[in-house]
Amino acid sequence: MTLFIMVVAPLAATAQPEIPVEQWKGKTILLIGAHPDDDAYSQGTLGLLQANGNEVFIGILTTGNVGTQDPKLSMVDLALIRKQEEQRALAAMGIPLDHYINLGYDDGMLEYENRKEVVAKLVRLIRRLRPDVIFAFDPGKGEQRWHKADHRAAAYLAADAARAAMWPLLFQGQITMEGLQAHEVREYMLYDSAEEDQNTWVDITGFKEKKITAMSQYVSQWSSGWYDYQGPQLTEEEANEVKEKVSKRIGYRDGIPVEGFRYYNGSPDNIGR
């Protein structure tokens, strides 16, 4: 039995964080998402972690420069609008603005980009920030999780980059030329998981209002701005409607507001198992 614990236990993936997420301290957290609002799945948790003495970084792959039905907006206009919205959302969560990293890819096209190049950029980000925990779209546990195109790409790109970051001979130039070191991330909080795959629910009671405020900043996505963008300010009436709409996206368990994740602890090779 002792031998079993000593030999097998360190290899086994745990399905729950040993320390509840609400008590994490001193960790570096990196969220990888496709669009400048994909952190909305986790904004209560991210706000909580930042407030509790962790360092939260938001790494977004695309500028979000396509997500509109307003014919007046160009891709350049929208990229700027979405950057400003994301900055306002970060401010609402108490996350420093320089913790936002955007890799600048075009919205809607992530699956068609050069995968090796995108993974190299994510590997560089992981080796530079050296996170303890990665938040990412869940690629699926034992199945392929259905996501819309950029989210599907982001799920696999994040998992592939996390795997590659730990091998010093992969993207070796980052180590020999840029002074970075290989880095293995062992903890994952996978968001937008299938409900049956979720195993960890973070109590966001103290951060629910901040999450609502953060989500309400995406005026180009969640208001009449989707069809007819008139700037970040909404009428009081519409601002209240947006707040109500985003509030409905908050999940509850036993009356407690939560965010659900598939937590995974182990080798990045096995994220999907």
Ligand SMILES: [Zn+2]
């Ligand atoms: Zn998205």
